[in-house]
Amino acid sequence: GAVVSQHPSWVICKSGTSVKIECRSLDFQATTMFWYRQFPKQSLMLMATSNEGSKATYEQGVEKDKFLINHASLTLSTLTVTSAHPEDSSFYICSARDWRGQPAGGGELFFGEGSRLTVL
Amino acid sequence: AQTVTQSQPEMSVQEAETVTLSCTYDTSESDYYLFWYKQPPSRQMILVIRQEAYKQQNATENRFSVNFQKAAKSFSLKISDSQLGDAAMYFCAYRIPAGKSTFGDGTTLTVKP
Numbered sequence: 530g531a532v533v534s535q536h537p538s539w540v541i542c543k544s545g546t547s548v549k550i551e552c553r554s555l556d557f558q559a560t561t562m563f564w565y566r567q568f569p570k571q572s573l574m575l576m577a578t579s580n581e582g583s584k585a586t587y588e589q590g591v592e593k594d595k596f597l598i599n600h601a602s603l604t605l606s607t608l609t610v611t612s613a614h615p616e617d618s619s620f621y622i623c624s625a626r627d628w629r630g631q632p633a634g635g636g637e638l639f640f641g642e643g644s645r646l647t648v649l
Numbered sequence: 650a651q652t653v654t655q656s657q658p659e660m661s662v663q664e665a666e667t668v669t670l671s672c673t674y675d676t677s678e679s680d681y682y683l684f685w686y687k688q689p690p691s692r693q694m695i696l697v698i699r700q701e702a703y704k705q706q707n708a709t710e711n712r713f714s715v716n717f718q719k720a721a722k723s724f725s726l727k728i729s730d731s732q733l734g735d736a737a738m739y740f741c742a743y744r745i746p747a748g749k750s751t752f753g754d755g756t757t758l759t760v761k762p
Contacts (some may be wrong), residue, residue, distance in 0.1 A: 553670065572740065573694075616749045620692060638684075638750060640694035 531557050531627040535641025542613055543649055550644045551609045552623030553612040558603035559625035563638075564596075567620045599633045620645050651676045655753035662731045663761050668715075670726045670756050672741030678702075681745045683717065683724045686757075689737040697739070700724065728758075736760045742762050 532555040535605035552562055560581045575596050580585040585598035587595050595617075597609040606625075610617050622643045626643040652675045662668035674683070699710045700717050703736040708715050712732075716725045728735055741753040 570738070570755075572752045577661070577751060578749060582652075622692075622694065624694070636747070637696065637699075639696075640686075643692045 530556075531625075531626050531629075531637070531639045533559075533623065533639045535623050535644055537644055538642055539645040539647075541647045541649065544614050545612055547609055547611045548613055548646060549609075550621055550623075550646075552606045552608070552625070552641050554604045554625045554627075554639075557627045557629060558624075559606075559627070560603060562600060562606040562623055562625045564606070564608050565622045565624070566599060567622060567643075569620075573622060576608075581606075587621045610646065613646070615648045618646055618648045651678075651743055651745075651751050653741050654752040655739075655741050655756050657756045659712075659757045659759070660753070661759040661761060662728070662735075664731055664733060666731055667727060667729045668731055668758065670739055670741075670758070672724045672753055673725070674722050674724065674741070674743045674751075676722070676743065676745075678745050681743060683715075684742040684744075684750070685713070685715070685724075685726045686740045686742060686752075687735075687737045688740065689734075694740075698726065731749050731760050733760050733762060 534553045557620045562579040564576045576591045579598050579600040581600045602612040623641040624638045626636040651686045654673045681702045683700045687695045698710045714727045732751050738755045738757050740755045742750045744750040
């Protein structure tokens with residue numbers, strides 16, 4: 530299957546600093562990527578849909594200025610947590626849809642390895 | 650709004666036995682996709698099986714199969730000959746074509762040796 534790589538896999542930062550997480554589709558082009566947040570033993574909460582060449586679409590309740598998303602190329606989306614605070618500590622996951630060989634609308638979702646953010 | 654419900658927060662199965670994980674969903678759409686994802690302790694989400702709503706035949710992938718009941722809006726996952734490596738959190742998911750996915754709350758599966 531397709532490969533999505535996420536980096537870094539874990540990061541520790543001080544409160545008030547900004548952290549950038551990268552999500553790359555390694556063997557396919559992804560016009561759309563998704564960013565999720567997951568708390569321990571809970572489901573994935575969609576934060577935003579990242580669209581290549583245009584602004585991201587944020588879910589209700591997600592602060593756009595706090596979680597900056599950039600999708601500058603067909604293989605890379607970045608999530609920047611600005612002025613991070615301890616409450617931003619979480620597991621962040623990205624996914625990308627691979628449309629190759631799929632019927633219209635049937636693109637498969639592939640997930641990155643996830644990034645664990647700890648804000649001290 | 651579409652919702653996905655997994656009524657079993659935790660399940661356990663003896664190695665080599667069979668276990669069924671439940672999932673129900675609510676939608677007014679006629680064309681959609683259903684998925685089961687596995688999230689092992691490594692936290693990497695892995696697709697286990699998918700089902701297109703327009704297909705009447707239940708999807709099967711080796712030891713994994715689904716019981717798709719469209720009228721009842723039910724999509725259960727059966728794991729046969731359970732292995733220790735099957736231990737993980739399993740998420741049921743729904744989406745319409747080209748839409749965003751909605752995930753259930755997950756079921757943690759424990760496999761006992």
